[in-house]
Amino acid sequence: MKIAIFTDTFAPEVNGVAKTLKRFTEYLDEQGIEYRVFAPKSSNEGLYSSNVHRFASLPFFLYQECRLALPKMSNVREELQQFQPDIIHVATPFNMGLCGLHYAKKLNIPIVGSYHTDFDKYLTYYDMQFLSKVLWKYMHWFHRPLKKIFVPSTDTKEQLQKHGFTNLSIWSRGVDVSTYHSNYNEQRVREKYQIKEKHLLLYVGRISPEKDVNLLPDISERLLQKGIGNVHWLIVGDGPLKSELEDAAPTNMTFAGYITGEDLAEIYAAADLFVFPSATETFGNVVLESMACGTPVIGVNAGGVRTIINDGVTGILCEEKDNEAFAEAIIRMLSDRVERETMRLEVKKYAKTQAWDTIFDGLLDEYEQVLQESGYRVLA
Secondary structure (H helix, E strand, O other): OEEEEEOOOOOOOOHHHHHHHHHHHHHHHHHHEEEEEEEOOOOOOOOOOOOOOOEEEEOOOOOOEEEOOOOOHHHHHHHHHHHOOOEEOOOOHHHHHHHHHHHHHHOOOOEEEEEEOOOOHHHHHHOOHHHHHHHHHHHHHHOOOOOOOOEEOHHHHHHHHHHOOOOEEEEOOOOOOOOOOOOOOOOHHHHHOOOOOEEEEEEHHHHHHHHHHHHHHHHHHHHHHHHOOOEEEEEEEOOOHHHHHHHHHHEEEEEEEEOOHHHHHHHHOOOOOEOOOOOOOOOHHHHHHHHHHOOOEEEEEEOHHHOOOOOOEEEEEEEEHHHHHHHHHHHHHHHHHHHHHHHHHHHHHHHOOHHHHHHHHHHHHHHHHHHHHOOOOOOO
C-alpha cells in the first residue's frame, strides 16, 4: 500500500495533530510502507525528509500551529503521478486538505480523512460564533467525498453524528510507554524548578483561550482560601495567553515553556496531579501521557477527555468552568494518599493498553476496507 497524507500541520510543529501524524509516519517507516506527506513549511527549521514535501505557508488565525499552505499545484500533481498512491488521507480541512481532495477526484484515488480539531467550539472563545453556520456548511462540503472520516473518540463521533455526518470511524490515540513512564527522578524536577512545596500540580498544553488555562489562577486562589497552601503549579507549554497568564499567576506558579520527550515525561512523573480544564479536546493526548507516567488526571466532563478518564478510578471529572469543583477534586486527591496511589496504579495499567502499533494496525485495516469497497483493489 502507498499512502499520501495531506496536512496543514506536521512535525516539528507543536500540537496533537502534528505529533500523531509524525508518529504514524514513524510506524510506516518501521513497517516498510511507502508514504508521502504534503505539508506546510515549518515555522521551526531543522527537520527534513525526502518523504515530506513542504510548501510556503501562513499561520491560521484561530490556531497558530495550524498553517495555511500555499501549495504549488503542478508540483503536487507531478509527485502524485510519480508516486501513484493507493489512497489519500486528508488530515485537515484547509489548503493542503483541499489540495488532496482536488487531486483525489482528479486522479480517481480513494480518499479518507480525519477530524482532529473542534473548530466550532473554538469560535466561542474568539467571539466568532456568528461563523458557526458557515463553518458547518463548509465542513459538510469538505467531508462529503470522503470514504471514511476518522475521529479520535466516541464523544467526537456522537457530536458529528448530531450534525449529520456519516461514514464515521474511531481512530483513537496511543502513547509511547517506552518514553512516558514513571521511572524518573522526581527530585531532579524539584531542584530544576526550585519547588519546595509538598505537592506539585501540573498543566501541559497550549496556553490559549480555548484550553481554559486562564482558570488556573482562580483554582489556585480557591485552594488557598480552603487552607491548601503547600502546593506548587508547573505550567508547561506556550501560546498567545502566556504573558497574560504569567501576569495574573500567583507566586507558586512556574512557567516552564515548551518541553517534550523524556524531559516532559520526567515532569509528568514528578507531579502529584495533572489538572486539565480544557473542554474543547477531541481526544486529549496529554491526558494519556500523564496516565502513562502514573499521574492521575483532574479533567473536564466533556469532549474526548471524558472518554479517557474513568471517573473515580483513573482521575476525577468536573463540569466545564466549574473552578470550585476543580478545587474540591484537588483537595480530595491531595488529602487521600491511599486513593492517589491506587489511581497511580490504575492509570499506568490503562495506558499500557493504548499502544500506538495496535492503533495504527487498525487504521491500515480501515484503509484496506476502503480500497476493497471502492473496487480499487482486490486483495487475496
